[in-house]
Amino acid sequence: MILRLRGNRVWRRAFSTTPRRAEIQDAEVLQDRIIPRYQRTATSDLLSLQWPSPPRNILMIKKDYAPAVTESLIEYAKHIHSNYDNVSLIFEPRVASEIHESFPFPVYTTTKTSILPKKVDMVTTLGGDGTILHASSIFSTTLYVPPILSFSMGTLGFLGEWKFAEYKRAFREVYMSGAAVSSPLIEAETHRHIQTETGDIVTGWSGVRGKFMGPTRTSKVLFRHRLKVGVFDSDGNRVIGDNTAESARGDVHAMNEVVIHRGKEAHLAIIEVFVGGRFLTEAVADGMIISTPTGSTAYSLSSGGSIIHPLVSSLMMTPICPRSLSFRPLVLPANTPITLRLSEKNRGRELEVSIDGRRRSHGVGVGMEVRVDGEDIDKGNEWGSGVPCVMRGAKSGREEDDGWVGGLNGLLKFNYPFGEE
Amino acid sequence: MILRLRGNRVWRRAFSTTPRRAEIQDAEVLQDRIIPRYQRTATSDLLSLQWPSPPRNILMIKKDYAPAVTESLIEYAKHIHSNYDNVSLIFEPRVASEIHESFPFPVYTTTKTSILPKKVDMVTTLGGDGTILHASSIFSTTLYVPPILSFSMGTLGFLGEWKFAEYKRAFREVYMSGAAVSSPLIEAETHRHIQTETGDIVTGWSGVRGKFMGPTRTSKVLFRHRLKVGVFDSDGNRVIGDNTAESARGDVHAMNEVVIHRGKEAHLAIIEVFVGGRFLTEAVADGMIISTPTGSTAYSLSSGGSIIHPLVSSLMMTPICPRSLSFRPLVLPANTPITLRLSEKNRGRELEVSIDGRRRSHGVGVGMEVRVDGEDIDKGNEWGSGVPCVMRGAKSGREEDDGWVGGLNGLLKFNYPFGEE
Amino acid sequence: MILRLRGNRVWRRAFSTTPRRAEIQDAEVLQDRIIPRYQRTATSDLLSLQWPSPPRNILMIKKDYAPAVTESLIEYAKHIHSNYDNVSLIFEPRVASEIHESFPFPVYTTTKTSILPKKVDMVTTLGGDGTILHASSIFSTTLYVPPILSFSMGTLGFLGEWKFAEYKRAFREVYMSGAAVSSPLIEAETHRHIQTETGDIVTGWSGVRGKFMGPTRTSKVLFRHRLKVGVFDSDGNRVIGDNTAESARGDVHAMNEVVIHRGKEAHLAIIEVFVGGRFLTEAVADGMIISTPTGSTAYSLSSGGSIIHPLVSSLMMTPICPRSLSFRPLVLPANTPITLRLSEKNRGRELEVSIDGRRRSHGVGVGMEVRVDGEDIDKGNEWGSGVPCVMRGAKSGREEDDGWVGGLNGLLKFNYPFGEE
């Protein structure tokens, strides 16, 4: 049975009529999320992930329109359910209804995306870079994004996906990360159940079937810093986007970039650019990109930007096809406020605004502003902010490898040599 | 009285009810055009314009939405009418109805743009580069475009406009061009009336009021070569665009470029590129530009293309934001056939096609092709083909100056030096 | 009398025979330097300079071969001497001998450049960017460079020079910086003489003739971070450069960049590039640049690099004319170790190494390495490391302005608009 979830009515039917073995339950009933700690290590610029107690609520995101991915997702979900106690699997509504019948256990979902940041301990994705960007967008108004473990089905992407074949080892490593180092958990091994901060009873890591064999290596996490983006009308009032979370919180965060573009207009856009509160320049161009270091290998690269290592705390401003010989990309401190204002000279036209490749349904008109800022870094906190991406272990076995150099060569064909193959 | 020319009814009323002094007549009644000759000279790469008999039908094009331009157009039209016998002025319908009442003489227009190539001896524009591109588009299915004399109101553009203040001298120079050198016309000076090839009686140059004082310098013409563009569906059938002339003749010509672009889609376009019948590459990009040397300072420049002198017989292929580190612009022989085919991988999306900055109302879908070729050069003919643009006299008084070097420095700020002003 | 200081003999004669009024004394006799503090402020990313006691030993550097500059230097030196007590002026030997006769007071110099870092409280330069780079090179093996106040005679440069016309106000501002805020100094105002840390008696700020009128604004300082560069032979032994200080200390620091270049060889250089200890790529190119953010507007810009704000803690690697379509500039964390090794494939050729535009007399041969690292940042210290450049006050009167945006527009002609002047 395939459910077509058009409107609440059908949805409600899904909750009520599906037999228990393939039940879809509301994610609201799940316990609140567990926030992990991230510790600096001497040997690496990556942080090491430490769960105070085992993660319970796992959000599983998959790429659309790819049957092979769906099958892999089912295999993966079954593996988690069989091997890890007390883990609840959350899916997006369409996915939940598509696959819940494959499982002999209930799955969770919600149509209120805004509750996910409160519930999800960890995210795992199956797909490519676009799938990770989508997962990140669910947390676009959240300061502390849960760690993301991403798998690629076919060719690897730039955002550090693991090969799907590695899923058992990879999930185990993330799930166990920190188990051996944090003393209460060692204790938990013997008692089997421990108290979480919130008073609930959960299964400790000893609940992991089979192969627990003493301290494991902790997962290495790369924080991908984001941009904070707000759209304002010509009176300075915030314009709410499609994202409902946005309406509540204000700014949204971008993992790659925010883009203003002429879109389908065959004519040039005219954009006033302010940097740190000062007028910098009037861009006459197809558009403008404000990108994170992560996004420096995405659209910005295509527009002539330099490649920035994700650990350089910065923003890059890259024009798209500027009508000027002298508009070079700029790299700015991450906390520089930037405003892009639509000049009066655009004569009433609207420009498109997209965040991480998703176009906002409403463009921006004359006098409207896109305001960008670095992500608020929680200074008191021992760990950084951003999107915590679990990195695949370095092939070379070197601790400090963040995979970036390998990605430049293997994926981007950086400085690819001339001559025959 | 302002006529709103919506539909034929109102139009007919304009023909019948307007008093004679401000009459709008149908351009179909005008005599057929006179085709000038263009001669190579020893001292210059520009050609010199030679009318076999004085031009009679002048098409006057102006920029939209610019009241100051309209006033100048009226002044200019009156000047021509008062000083040159037997000249008929043609305007686009909206312009004709806007300004005909300002004149004590009839003006001409037509809603059948396709007849203009048969009637127009010479074109003169008031506006900027966009106005010239628009004028050129009227002749986009014509092989022999009439000479274009263009004026700029404010800042000069890149396509070689004259300053409007020079209009009297400039028009006279074009009108008289070749009068003194071609012997039958010298004769015509005495007889006042001569036979044209088509047997009609016209006024010779002696009809020019006042100041004829022996041989004048001939106008120097730069032929701006065009591209020939056709759109084909996945079965290889031609897809007709908005231009009615196109439906009759097939290909349209572009003066700047043809562009395929992702338009408002926030995702990459995938385009298969064939050069000279061979598969060259799959472009994953915002779009692709195939540009003339003239267009090398337009969109192609913004996308990273080199600057090509208009006399280099070539095409340039410039990608727009390609997802590759190694897609450099290519300069190809002018007669290289190029095909841009929408890859299956675009999954049903449509891309935008624009010619000289005007978007076709229908985009191209999967499997469709944009085929580009150099303009057919009429080899038997002593002159080249392309858009014959009357160049402004070199400031330096040097015959051979085509104004290109001056334009690089003055307009494009080419190699603009660093340091304080 | 012009002294030709070739060898020690003439030098000694200079010391002994010059009459007192124009005496050149040995800088070794000067008291040891005073190290200022730099404080973060809420309103600015610049630091504010605070002297614990007034600076005494001022190193004055001027551009070579520019008579107008020499005259201005004399005027400037006389002004300092007349208005500030207990200030000793140090010049480079050639300058000292050229101008000491113009002064009714002794000046200082030394042929042992290596003692300057111990003596100089503050540096002031007259010339352009090259002069500042030269001043900085004197401290290329020093961790704590004294603050540099730089003036430009003609056109301003990119490194934040002040106009020479402002020299009185500018010098006073730097000299007084912190006088009003640090309490012991306020006390010093009344006592006239205070104890320095080293126990010497010096004149406090009250010694400044005339216009002391309560608390002044402190000077704003931009720390320009440097690169640490070492050259090693194929056995891993350090190769000493021309700089004698270098021989003692090891690495030298670069303010702009270190460059490896094919030099006069008409053929390509082949360089193996290691980043963070991992092999990144083999560069086949004219050369390689490793640049600071400061240097991003110097050679790196000419080679296609992006522009990096000086406060982004980073290095940029920019290839010079690489034989590859896909070698894009890279922006790396400031502390990334980079090694450039001459490949065996260079077949015995030597490449040139230059630091901040000064070529080392010995190039590097096959197997030799240039190793680059970010500057050691003194973590315990409240202020950063790098070259402390005194910024000119923002014209807009805004505290936080570091002049960078103004420099992009005014000097670099960033995104300079098309069209007539």
Place this chain on the structure above:
Amino acid sequence: MILRLRGNRVWRRAFSTTPRRAEIQDAEVLQDRIIPRYQRTATSDLLSLQWPSPPRNILMIKKDYAPAVTESLIEYAKHIHSNYDNVSLIFEPRVASEIHESFPFPVYTTTKTSILPKKVDMVTTLGGDGTILHASSIFSTTLYVPPILSFSMGTLGFLGEWKFAEYKRAFREVYMSGAAVSSPLIEAETHRHIQTETGDIVTGWSGVRGKFMGPTRTSKVLFRHRLKVGVFDSDGNRVIGDNTAESARGDVHAMNEVVIHRGKEAHLAIIEVFVGGRFLTEAVADGMIISTPTGSTAYSLSSGGSIIHPLVSSLMMTPICPRSLSFRPLVLPANTPITLRLSEKNRGRELEVSIDGRRRSHGVGVGMEVRVDGEDIDKGNEWGSGVPCVMRGAKSGREEDDGWVGGLNGLLKFNYPFGEE
């Protein structure tokens, strides 16, 4: 026995004392060259080579310092000698003395390079692009360069080398080219000997051992147009380079490019650029490249130039690391005169001049000029001028394929796709 040909004395000994089987003879004794015709064909932009009578004097050039190449050269030479009557093989002096003992027949050489253009019917090279450039440099003062058939030993280069394995077929094809189509030669087949224009008796194509089997396909030739370069001092007098031929004739021709470069100076060069006799700009840069379309994939490409198809009649001007944000490469008509003059601002420095990668022993000083022009095209002649390169047959079997598209993809890795291998 290895001859060291230092000076005429040893040389003369070589002539006299070497036994006949390994004799080195003077190339002056050879008959004068036969000039082939080149005919346009309907199906291709390449020309087809037609010998009026079989070629006799073959210049064989090889790469230096490559023992494997020497062995192949010997094999190749033996093959020619055994299979083609009346063919004389010419080598450069050093090569002749290195290998003549391997042959049971005499070889030819000369120390007067300037006689080669009068003697050589055809050139064949073994090596890479550098070897072809060197071969072309021997004819750098000659208008009609003999056809060049080039082989590559290892990886193919960009200039259209054949694989060495194809040498038998390739040489035969060139040697026979036009034999079947030109009627007197068909006749010659029966008579065995024919009269050449110069009255000498030569062997016709029937002398080719074995496999003549009726009309063959003719060799397809790509004319690679060259630049004409002259160096002049500040008084306008020509400065003679190292090339002795140059002294006689004046200008030298470049196949790739002429480069002015700062060389080992660590500072910027300042070059005044004149185009078509007009001042264009002052380049402040590492240097300037004036390149042919052939050279557009060489140094110019590394400096950011576009890729130009060899059949686009043009020059490209590409700056090397210009100190400007707005110095874009320019593509100019092939016959545009360009002058590069060393500005007074260089303060006495010399810059390096190189042609096709070979540095002239004397640089250019202040006020000196490098003047560049397109190659004189012999208009009366039915064929173009330039370097006639024999193209390898298209793999696809398509007549018109000039291998350019294949080279872009295979060698340059043009638009190389992202993602895993």
